[in-house]
Amino acid sequence: MLSYVLKRLAQLVVVAFIISVLVFLLVHLLPGDPTSIILGGNDTAANRQILLHQLGLNTPIYHQYWIWLIHALHGNLGQSYLTRETVGHVIASGFPIDVELIIISQVVAFAVAIPVALITARRPNRPLDNIATTGTFGLLALPPFLIAPILVAIFAVGLHWFPATGYVPFSQNPATNLHDMILPGLALTAGSIAVYYRLLRSDLIMTLQEDFITMARSKGLSDRRIMMRQAFRPSTFSLLAVAGVNIGALLAGTFIVEYLFAMPGLGYSIVQAVQQRDYLIVQGIALVVAIAYVVLQFIIDFLFTVVDPRVTRE
Amino acid sequence: MSARRAGRPADRTLEFPDVTDLADPLLVVNDLHTSFRTGRGTVHAVDGVSLTVGRGKTLGIVGESGSGKTVLARSIMGLLPTRDVIRSGTVLFAGHEMTTMAPAQLRQVWGAQMSMIFQDPMTALNPVVRIGRQITDSLRLHLRLDRREAHTTAVELLRSVGIPSPEERARWYPFQLSGGMRQRVMIAIALACAPRLVLADEPTTGLDVSVQAQILDLLEAMQSERHMAVVLVTHDLGVVAKRADEIAVMYAGRIVERAPTRTLFAHTHMPYTRALMDSIPRLANPSGTRLQAIAGRPPDLIHPPKGCRFAPRCPYAQDKCRESDPPLRTAASSDHVFACWFPLVDRMPADGSAKSSASAVDYEAPSS
Amino acid sequence: MADERKLHSPGVSSSLGIFPGQTPPLVVATALADPPVDDDILAKRPLGALFWFALVWVAVVASMAIIANWLPLPNPNHQNYTAINASPGIHHILGTDDLGRDLLSRIIFGARVSLVVGFASVAIGMLIGGTLGLISGFKGGRLDVALNAGSFVILAFPAIVAVIAIVAFWGQTLAKITIIIGVGTVPIMFRVVRASSLAFANRDFVIAARTLGATGTRIVFREILPNVMPAAVSFGLITVAGVIVLEGSLAFLGLSVALPTPSWGNLIAEGTANGNLSINPYILMWPALAMFLLLLSINLIGDRLRQRFDVREGLL
Numbered sequence: 002m003l004s005y006v007l008k009r010l011a012q013l014v015v016v017a018f019i020i021s022v023l024v025f026l027l028v029h030l031l032p033g034d035p036t037s038i039i040l041g042g043n044d045t046a047a048n049r050q051i052l053l054h055q056l057g058l059n060t061p062i063y064h065q066y067w068i069w070l071i072h073a074l075h076g077n078l079g080q081s082y083l084t085r086e087t088v089g090h091v092i093a094s095g096f097p098i099d100v101e102l103i104i105i106s107q108v109v110a111f112a113v114a115i116p117v118a119l120i121t122a123r124r125p126n127r128p129l130d131n132i133a134t135t136g137t138f139g140l141l142a143l144p145p146f147l148i149a150p151i152l153v154a155i156f157a158v159g160l161h162w163f164p165a166t167g168y169v170p171f172s173q174n175p176a177t178n179l180h181d182m183i184l185p186g187l188a189l190t191a192g193s194i195a196v197y198y199r200l201l202r203s204d205l206i207m208t209l210q211e212d213f214i215t216m217a218r219s220k221g222l223s224d225r226r227i228m229m230r231q232a233f234r235p236s237t238f239s240l241l242a243v244a245g246v247n248i249g250a251l252l253a254g255t256f257i258v259e260y261l262f263a264m265p266g267l268g269y270s271i272v273q274a275v276q277q278r279d280y281l282i283v284q285g286i287a288l289v290v291a292i293a294y295v296v297l298q299f300i301i302d303f304l305f306t307v308v309d310p311r312v313t314r315e
Numbered sequence: 316m317s318a319r320r321a322g323r324p325a326d327r328t329l330e331f332p333d334v335t336d337l338a339d340p341l342l343v344v345n346d347l348h349t350s351f352r353t354g355r356g357t358v359h360a361v362d363g364v365s366l367t368v369g370r371g372k373t374l375g376i377v378g379e380s381g382s383g384k385t386v387l388a389r390s391i392m393g394l395l396p397t398r399d400v401i402r403s404g405t406v407l408f409a410g411h412e413m414t415t416m417a418p419a420q421l422r423q424v425w426g427a428q429m430s431m432i433f434q435d436p437m438t439a440l441n442p443v444v445r446i447g448r449q450i451t452d453s454l455r456l457h458l459r460l461d462r463r464e465a466h467t468t469a470v471e472l473l474r475s476v477g478i479p480s481p482e483e484r485a486r487w488y489p490f491q492l493s494g495g496m497r498q499r500v501m502i503a504i505a506l507a508c509a510p511r512l513v514l515a516d517e518p519t520t521g522l523d524v525s526v527q528a529q530i531l532d533l534l535e536a537m538q539s540e541r542h543m544a545v546v547l548v549t550h551d552l553g554v555v556a557k558r559a560d561e562i563a564v565m566y567a568g569r570i571v572e573r574a575p576t577r578t579l580f581a582h583t584h585m586p587y588t589r590a591l592m593d594s595i596p597r598l599a600n601p602s603g604t605r606l607q608a609i610a611g612r613p614p615d616l617i618h619p620p621k622g623c624r625f626a627p628r629c630p631y632a633q634d635k636c637r638e639s640d641p642p643l644r645t646a647a648s649s650d651h652v653f654a655c656w657f658p659l660v661d662r663m664p665a666d667g668s669a670k671s672s673a674s675a676v677d678y679e680a681p682s683s
Numbered sequence: 684m685a686d687e688r689k690l691h692s693p694g695v696s697s698s699l700g701i702f703p704g705q706t707p708p709l710v711v712a713t714a715l716a717d718p719p720v721d722d723d724i725l726a727k728r729p730l731g732a733l734f735w736f737a738l739v740w741v742a743v744v745a746s747m748a749i750i751a752n753w754l755p756l757p758n759p760n761h762q763n764y765t766a767i768n769a770s771p772g773i774h775h776i777l778g779t780d781d782l783g784r785d786l787l788s789r790i791i792f793g794a795r796v797s798l799v800v801g802f803a804s805v806a807i808g809m810l811i812g813g814t815l816g817l818i819s820g821f822k823g824g825r826l827d828v829a830l831n832a833g834s835f836v837i838l839a840f841p842a843i844v845a846v847i848a849i850v851a852f853w854g855q856t857l858a859k860i861t862i863i864i865g866v867g868t869v870p871i872m873f874r875v876v877r878a879s880s881l882a883f884a885n886r887d888f889v890i891a892a893r894t895l896g897a898t899g900t901r902i903v904f905r906e907i908l909p910n911v912m913p914a915a916v917s918f919g920l921i922t923v924a925g926v927i928v929l930e931g932s933l934a935f936l937g938l939s940v941a942l943p944t945p946s947w948g949n950l951i952a953e954g955t956a957n958g959n960l961s962i963n964p965y966i967l968m969w970p971a972l973a974m975f976l977l978l979l980s981i982n983l984i985g986d987r988l989r990q991r992f993d994v995r996e997g998l999l
């Protein structure tokens with residue numbers, strides 16, 4: 002167990018290191034730098050040289066990386082060139098938004114997908130199942146930027162149930178925060194519902210053909226009980242794996258929703274920082290995302306061992 | 316259960332009185348047909364089967380792979396897929412007609428009064444459920460035991476089917492057990508609620524020979540201890556030769572010969588039964604003797620051949636066999652029926668190639 | 684037992700999401716995980732009217748996009764100040780936008796971008812990633828380990844950052860965007876093709892070919908490729924849908940093809956921009972509807988084809 006954790010930690014460090022190098026190369030090797038944005042009208046060659054020097058951007062790239070790494074290891078990820086906000090602060094205020102969006106969208110996705118799959122898988126290709134399955138194609142064809150205006154039109158503009166945009170940190174006012182998060186969360190959830198539903202449904206159908214299900218029936222267990230206690234768990238392997246991928250992709254992948262609902266999450270912050278060449282912000286967020294990704298995979302792997310006793314940690 | 320629900324026929328509790336006339340058969344199957352609609356056509360997997368099992372008795376059902384044994388066992392129990400299945404005929408179990416029962420009533424019978432041991436112990440146990448819970452499921456459901464009582468009973472059951480350190484094994488998962496152990500667990504599950512009838516569908520296929528005998532002995536011991544009736548399905552006549560009171564030979568979805576074990580061996584009428592006998596491994600033969608397999612393949616159950624279904628493979632087939640279907644007839648003793656136009660007994664004196672009558676004793680299942 | 688789980692292990696399917704926030708890569712995984720049993724039930728059913736509607740829609744969109752120049756349409760960028768925010772009518776069938784540009788014309792010309800980006804970039808990904816996956820899955824060994832580890836790392840990388848960074852600084856032309864996204868789909872195609880190539884590498888007929896002395900190249904192209912194709916094509920189609928969505932997302936950041944060139948993403952972004960939604964909802968509605976139907980159709984076609992293909996695979 003200990004060696005397993007250590008191995009995982011080593012993996013984490015390696016991935017984080019490689020990602021940081023890659024991001025560093027990416028943002029530095031592409032043409033352009035933050036000086037023109039900072040200088041605005043005062044963009045003369047002399048000013049530019051001075052600024053590059055001040056920002057430490059005129060030294061060789063490996064040296065810059067070395068400086069960044071040393072500081073990062075001391076917990077100092079630097080600050081924005083433009084706003085002077087520390088990267089640590091950007092992450093601390095943005096990360097909870099992403100996490101909250103992901104949690105809301107995933108909880109809703111599972112809460113919809115699992116019961117519907119449990120119901121329709123019992124009678125595949127009957128009307129109910131056909132409706133649900135066709136419906137998932139509709140959901141899949143609705144990317145967040147198409148859903149968001151629909152949701153806003155109905156629930157914000159029409160019914161006034163939720164605000165169209167806006168964000169209040171959870172720590173300030175949890176109720177308002179949750180309230181504001183619901184529409185963005187829902188905008189993200191459609192694809193997940195469709196994918197989870199279809200995956201679970203087809204795995205359930207497959208499981209229901211297994212001998213051990215007939216065996217459970219032969220014991221006199223009710224269909225409901227068989228679905229819940231015999232068929233569900235062995236049908237969740239692919240669901241888990243794909244949920245891992247999906248959530249991983251949502252890390253910093255919520256930018257479009259954050260943009261549409263004007264929320265300062267990590268996803269939108271990194272996208273903005275890339276466009277403004279705000280290197281340190283990009284590096285800091287990418288690092289956090291990479292670590293979160295590896296940790297997420299770690300959690301998913303652990304859940305595999307919970308769901309299936311045959312899977313052992315090697 | 317609320318009063319309202321109890322009033323619904325579907326939920327009415329079935330009565331299984333203990334004191335009954337012992338001569339009264341436990342299971343009477345009459346003209347059972349089961350077919351599957353498939354993309355290629357309708358598969359007539361069970362085609363007019365009738366049989367009777369007495370209380371506490373053992374009926375052996377023997378036939379080649381694909382002859383419909385599993386489908387028959389599942390049709391008796393009513394454990395068929397819900398779609399694309401057509402079943403007709405009657406199954407009278409302890410005075411209750413199973414074929415018209417509502418699902419809720421069937422669930423009162425399943426596991427409690429009638430249970431099944433599945434063919435493949437590798438696939439019939441839920442891989443992600445501890446074996447203890449796979450046993451306690453039905454104990455809690457049918458016998459209404461609480462968690463602890465059920466656990467204690469499950470451990471006892473595991474002990475009685477010969478699982479060492481059952482306390483510990485109850486917490487194991489199926490994949491941690493060997494094939495033989497899993498089959499023992501399956502027997503424990505099937506016997507948990509002391510059913511009146513156990514349908515054992517090839518309980519020893521896939522196990523090695525010494526384990527086979529152990530499992531069958533165990534089943535027999537449990538049977539006499541609990542006075543259960545057993546339908547023992549197998550493709551190996553040797554397996555049932557010593558254990559069954561009566562044997563039904565199945566071919567292409569039908570019963571082609573049925574008789575008390577001794578009679579069947581002494582007065583074999585059907586060439587197919589004879590062929591099965593010839594394929595039994597015998598202790599007397601030096602090991603390595605090749606068994607005489609039956610030449611040819613079983614018929615297509617979608618378009619069964621006209622006339623006797625065994626005709627294409629039967630060494631004694633004549634024109635009449637290919638023309639018309641032999642009905643099930645009664646032999647010399649009234650409890651012996653067979654379906655053949657030219658039964659072996661009639662031909663015996665003339666046909667030198669047929670062996671003299673064999674006795675069941677010759678056909679021992681290999682045992683350790 | 685451990686082997687059984689391989690298909691489910693995160694290693695295989697985790698591979699599939701590369702564009703953050705896009706669901707389609709997951710559908711790829713769905714397709715991977717869909718069991719044959721399910722397909723068997725569905726296989727007997729005809730492709731269905733829905734499938735044909737989907738195919739017709741894709742065909743209509745594609746042919747309109749191709750012959751757009753010869754259609755009697757106003758220039759998509761022509762600003763007609765006498766007809767700003769016109770409702771649908773005889774002069775402008777779908778109406779005009781806030782600059783008086785004809786919406787039908789913009790949608791038809793915009794379809795070019797969506798379709799080219801969608802299909803051409805996936806073709807690039809398929810060519811590079813597919814080839815690598817084919818070889819990696821068949822050969823195994825150190826190469827496979829290296830490529831595999833590489834894809835794990837890439838997954839931990841917020842790929843959208845790379846796409847945005849490169850698009851923003853290399854240029855917003857159709858060709859460049861297509862190439863950038865195409866390279867971005869390489870890992871997806873790699874993982875998918877590798878997974879099925881791996882599955883086939885140990886099948887009897889491949890082993891048979893090997894013992895008969897067939898060369899590696901020959902086996903890969905004659906035995907494995909034809910079997911991997913079905914999976915690759917249906918995943919490819921689903922990825923096309925994902926890329927079309929990605930173009931839409933980039934448009935919101937002003938990073939799709941440079942304005943005023945229409946693309947469906949650009950049109951949708953314009954439709955939601957400053958007040959347009961309440962003044963003239965048609966600007967959003969038409970391209971949104973077009974994209975919805977296109978994504979629906981592509982996903983549907985991909986799914987039905989997969990069912991068909993898998994059946995053939997099962998007959999092997």
Ligand SMILES: Nc1ncnc2c1ncn2[C@@H]1O[C@H](COP(=O)(O)OP(=O)(O)OP(=O)(O)O)[C@@H](O)[C@H]1O
Nearest residue numbers: 351358360379380381382383384385386387550616
């Ligand atoms: N669900 C089903 N759908 C279609 N055909 C089926 C189905 N189940 C069984 N069959 C067919 O019914 C016939 C009898 O099968 P069955 O499993 O009862 O044979 P068996 O005697 O038990 O053979 P084995 O010794 O191999 O277990 C076979 O031809 C089989 O293909």
Ligand code: SF4
Nearest residue numbers: 623626629636655656
């Ligand atoms: S009826 Fe004819 S073909 Fe059929 S078993 Fe008897 S002898 Fe053989």
Ligand SMILES: [Mg+2]
Nearest residue numbers: 384385386434
């Ligand atoms: Mg069978």
